[in-house]
Amino acid sequence: MNNTMRAMLIASFALAFTACKKEEAAPVAEAQQALVAPDANDDAGWKKYLQAVAVQNMGNITNSPFLYYLSPESDPEFAAKYERQVESATQAVARGIQPGNMLAFGSSASSKMADMIQAVFKDVPADSMKNVRVVFIGKAADNARVQSIIQPTGAEYIFVEAK
Numbered sequence: 001m002n003n004t005m006r007a008m009l010i011a012s013f014a015l016a017f018t019a020c021k022k023e024e025a026a027p028v029a030e031a032q033q034a035l036v037a038p039d040a041n042d043d044a045g046w047k048k049y050l051q052a053v054a055v056q057n058m059g060n061i062t063n064s065p066f067l068y069y070l071s072p073e074s075d076p077e078f079a080a081k082y083e084r085q086v087e088s089a090t091q092a093v094a095r096g097i098q099p100g101n102m103l104a105f106g107s108s109a110s111s112k113m114a115d116m117i118q119a120v121f122k123d124v125p126a127d128s129m130k131n132v133r134v135v136f137i138g139k140a141a142d143n144a145r146v147q148s149i150i151q152p153t154g155a156e157y158i159f160v161e162a163k
Contacts, residue, residue: 099131106137
């Protein structure tokens with residue numbers, strides 16, 4: 001009788017755990033469909049959007065992602081912020097990105113973000129970023145040139161069209 005009770009208890013825990021997992025899966029699927037890029041000049045909205053897209057593309061990445069964001073081009077300090085981001089990202093990539101990490105780049109200034117990615121990755125040795133994920137959130141017109149600079153590094157490249 002003791003074994004029967006244990007089996008029943010284990011079965012009830014398994015059933016409860018499975019039910020919880022199914023309930024959690026539904027909101028995640030809804031959240032993935034709900035992501036829409038904010039207006040180009042919505043700085044706060046774009047920051048939240050970048051974070052949400054990064055989380056959505058984590059996959060098997062367990063470390064916190066490195067997020068690189070450019071403010072809207074209408075920002076009077078855009079040029080200075082761009083230069084600081086290029087410097088920051090270049091230094092981080094030059095130090096080396098460990099496998100299991102993710103870099104996410106996104107901005108309403110898609111073309112400038114693509115320029116930044118090209119500047120950051122131009123000296124990265126081939127196959128030095130295996131098992132690293134790089135996510136670019138921007139316009140489809142910029143995808144090919146970003147992909148061409150990321151691909152030789154060996155990193156997994158994911159493009160998310162901001163629309």
